Amino acid sequence: MKYLDSSQLENLTATFHAWMGRSNRPDVRLSRARVWLIYLLLRHCGAKLGEILALDDRTDFDFNAGVVRLGQCRDEDALPREVKLPNLVVEELLRRFDxxxxxxxxxxIFRMDGGYVRRKFYERGTECGLPKELSNPRALRHSRAVELLRNGVPLTIVQTILGHGSANLTAHYLSFTEQDVRNLVSYYIHKEARMKTSARNAFTGQVAQVRTGKILSEVSLTTPRGHHVVAVITNESLEKLGIREGMLVTATIKAPLVVLVKNDEAPTSSMRNRFFGHIARINEGTISAEVVVTVDEETEVCALITDESVRRLDLKVGDPIWGMFKAFSVVLTVE
Known part of the structure; x- marks a missing residue:
């Protein structure tokens, strides 16, 4: 079973959205907007392509309830059902329909040739570096199912969303390799950490080493993904928190304290904490910009910098970059 992780889904969505607005011809823009709507529904509904292409935009949407009615096509083995849509998708559909x-x-609006739609999926996948087996509607269906299950949605609910006649059909999404199991453990540990702190950067791991000086102590922890974070705190804080080797702690770092260095090789710096990855997204404001760096499948580092720094460093999505922060910038929390 092939499916995309969260970072790949974000990149594919951004690529589709950028492609939609690149043409100046009205007829091409209209065609691309239709493919964009098909992509959004496939991305968020876990539907089959045939189900989306069979939709009647006048009768199969209930925008008051925020649902789409699926499973009406004759050539697809899927049960009729209503699937809840995210608010952003509802807003985009209403805007396009108007x-x-x-x-x-x-x-x-959705009655397009299936071969043409698949071809556009392959093209956009190639554009953002995805292999062909991940650049198709079926992979999106699998991705949505795995995404829902990993977010704690009960199996029977996912079964209903996908339109499976039996829970056994849905259950195969729960067959994971040993690496998948390790990734899931890491995911939920980090999810718990994010729920208990307002800081954008949270790393939960096991204390590997504690070095104590006269006033300060250095605490090194290792995350389930194998990343190392070093914090320097006062001896008083160490004693108050009861930190010792082997226990689980959460290290948090505020986004404004993260420094970005655009370099393929490790930069020379006194900063103890360095994470290498690629820019996943840039959210620009009038003065500041939020830059999110994907380190691996489940690890992100968020930095808050000025919009001038974004322009000066010529930061773009996909660029390799280092996210670094000082050991003194790390705050430790114990459950």
């Missing part, structure tokens, strides 16, 4: 360019297509 666009005058779509008026002549009402009722048939």
């Amino acid at each position: 666009d005058p360019a779509f008026l002549g297509l009402r009722g048939t």
Whole structure:
């Protein structure tokens, strides 16, 4: 079973959105907007392509309830059902349906050739570096199922969303390799950490070493993903928290304290904590910008820098980059 992880899904979505707006021809823009809507529904509904292409945009959506009615096509082995849509998808559908360019297509907005849609999926996947086996509607269906299960949605609910007649069909999404199990453990540990702190950067791990000086102590911890974080705290804080080797602690770092260095090789710096990855997204404001760096499948580092720094460093999504912070910037929390 092939499926995309969260970072790959974000990159594919961003690639589709950018592709949609690149043409100046009205007819091409309209065609790309239709493919974009098909992508959004596949991404968030766990539906089959045939189910989306069979939709009637006039009758199969209930925007008051925020649902789409699926499973009406005759050539697909899927049960009729209603699937809840995220608010952002509802807003995008309403905006497109109200666009005058779509008026002549009402009722048939999703009636596109399946081969053409698949071809556009392969092209966008290639554009963002995905292999062909991950750049197709089936992979999106698998990805949504795995995403829901990993977020704690009960198996029977995922079964209903996918339109499976039996829970046994849905259960194969729970067959994971040993590496998948390790990734899941890491995911839930980090998810718990994020729920208990407002800091954007949270790393939960086991204390590997404690070095104590006259005033300060250095605490080194190792995360389930194998990353190392070093914190320097006062001896008083060490004693108060009861930190010792082998126990679980959470290290948090505020985003403004993370320094970005655009370099393929490890930079020369006194900073003890260094994470190498690629820029997953950049959220720019009028003065500041939030830069999220994907270190691995389950680890991200978020930095808050000025918009001028984004321009000066010429930061773009996909760029290799180092996210670094001082040991004195790390705050330790014990359960």
